């Protein structure tokens with residue numbers, strides 16, 4: 188892994204921030220590393236296009252931030268896919284990040300159950316997701332092994348799931364904060380809604396692995412009388428974790444607070460260094476094109492294609508970006524000839 192290039196050795200934090208960016212940072216004196224994700228038009232484009240019920244959109248927005256946060260950290264060519272599969276009103280979330288910065292996302296949910304959850308005032312992330320799992324997949328192409336990390340979802344948030352994953356699988360002390368909100372702005376003739384999202388990831392990466400030990404999570408169903416595992420956590424991590432827990436949702440999405448100012452506000456005492464970031468854009472994959480859809484239709488049997496004809500045409504809609512591809516029944520087979 189190569190070290191990101193240092194932006195400028197020492198200067199005041201920038202007042203302005205660019206939306207749709209990821210900014211890595213380092214607090215060397217505490218062995219902390221992290222990244223700040225700030226999404227404006229990207230998350231608005233994704234969520235506005237789907238027009239899901241508000242709590243579903245917010246939840247998918249959180250998943251987009253988490254995916255961008257983790258996917259952009261991987262020094263790979265390929266895709267990073269985050270997917271939930273659960274028994275709650277939102278049965279599925281899929282966010283697909285293609286290096287270096289393309290993201291797309293969609294949700295699968297039960298309309299009636301989501302409406303009931305909203306009516307009952309129980310539409311927080313944990314209630315919408317329910318129980319199941321979250322899978323994170325790294326796909327580097329057909330000739331490479333796929334890597335998959337799995338973590339249980341048990342009525343908690345995506346932040347909880349991320350903490351659980353880094354604790355159990357990576358064994359890296361990690362804190363994640365995710366925030367999504369709709370910004371209301373007065374415009375001529377009413378108000379305009381725009382989605383904004385942001386997040387911060389903080390990890391403790393000391394040179395000596397001994398220092399990275401953290402106490403086990405609650406053993407839950409351990410038999411009575413079991414000694415609960417207690418451990419003195421490293422002071423540097425305790426400090427970092429405490430600082431990041433003070434971050435308010437609004438600080439993660441406020442366009443007036445730059446990513447640099449946010450990390451400076453948190454870590455000016457120990458000192459913080461920021462690195463050149465990367466940009467993110469909302470874009471569907473290369474498999475979302477008329478040619479790809481046509482190739483897919485050609486791979487079906489004539490019988491299957493016949494069953495797809497409705498109102499005299501075959502219509503295929505992309506779940507991610509809602510692009511619609513329409514073919515005349517004879518069009519696909521004629522070319523297949």
Ligand SMILES: [Zn+2]
Pocket residue numbers: 471472475505506507508509510
């Ligand atoms: Zn698409």
